[in-house]
Amino acid sequence: MSSICELRVEDLEKFLPLLAEIECGAHFDMANAEHVAFLRHRIEVYVAMGAQFFAARGDDGAPLGIVAVIVERKLHCAPSAEVVSIGTMAAHRRSGVGTELLNHAVDIARRAKAHAVFAKTYAADAGTIAFYGRNGFHPVAVIPGTNGPDDEGDAVMRKGLSESDS
Numbered sequence: 228m229s230s231i232c233e234l235r236v237e238d239l240e241k242f243l244p245l246l247a248e249i250e251c252g253a254h255f256d257m258a259n260a261e262h263v264a265f266l267r268h269r270i271e272v273y274v275a276m277g278a279q280f281f282a283a284r285g286d287d288g289a290p291l292g293i294v295a296v297i298v299e300r301k302l303h304c305a306p307s308a309e310v311v312s313i314g315t316m317a318a319h320r321r322s323g324v325g326t327e328l329l330n331h332a333v334d335i336a337r338r339a340k341a342h343a344v345f346a347k348t349y350a351a352d353a354g355t356i357a358f359y360g361r362n363g364f365h366p367v368a369v370i371p372g373t374n375g376p377d378d379e380g381d382a383v384m385r386k387g388l389s390e391s392d393s
Contacts, residue, residue, distance in 0.1 A: 229291050229324055231331050234280040239270060242282065242293045246270065249293075249314040273297070273311055281331055283315070283324050291319045294328035298339040305389070308336035310346040329362050333386065342389045351379040359384040 239246070247255040247266050256262050273280075276297050283291040292315035300306045310332050315324045336344045348355045350369050360366075364384040371380035 229283040229285055229327060231281050231283050231327065234282050234293070236270075236274055236280075238282070239280060241290060242280075245290075245293055245314050245316060246312065249312050276311075278311055279335065280312075281328065283328055291316055292324045292328050294332050296332040296335050296344075298336060298341060300339075305342040306336075306339055308332070308339065308341040308344045310344060313346075325358060326362060329359075333388070337388055342387070344386045344388065346384045347381040348384065349379065350382040352382075356382055356384070359386075362386070 234242075243263075243266065244257065246269075247257065247262070250266060250269055251262070255266070273295055277299075278295045278297045280293060280295045282293050285291055293312065294310060295312040296308055296310050298306055298308045310329065313325065313328055313332070315322070315328070333344050344364075346359060346364060347370075348359070350356075350371075356366065364386045366382050367385045368383040369380055370383065372378050373381045
């Protein structure tokens with residue numbers, strides 16, 4: 228069983244290794260100052276865009292996973308939301324924690340009256356695409372070459388929240 232709580236920016240320090248894995252995978256090196264600076268800048272950008280970070284914690288308070296969601300308010304239509312980062316600690320994968328975090332992000336979007344929630348993931352990551360699919364997200368686009376000319380790109384996933392999407 229886990230509980231989900233909102234994180235302050237200063238709380239994110241404990242999640243840097245997990246955020247590094249989410250953002251960069253095995254390419255990240257915590258001993259490389261340039262890599263750490265990149266990650267800190269990425270977090271600053273998310274915060275500047277209005278991201279809310281939430282942690283799942285175990286009964287003992289240990290961190291189990293993290294999710295970051297941005298609700299984008301618009302002038303002439305309903306807002307939308309984007310899950311910009313989500314992941315669970317290795318020992319807690321396939322335990323339902325990721326689904327809990329994703330559902331929490333969707334609840335944030337619903338409370339903001341968003342019409343949809345979007346998420347991007349690496350297009351060649353079938354496991355993550357299947358995770359989103361099991362949770363009601365559907366692929367709507369592929370953006371090729373987002374990490375270079377020979378890269379698979381990003382798959383854009385969408386979960387509609389309006390009645391017309393049900």
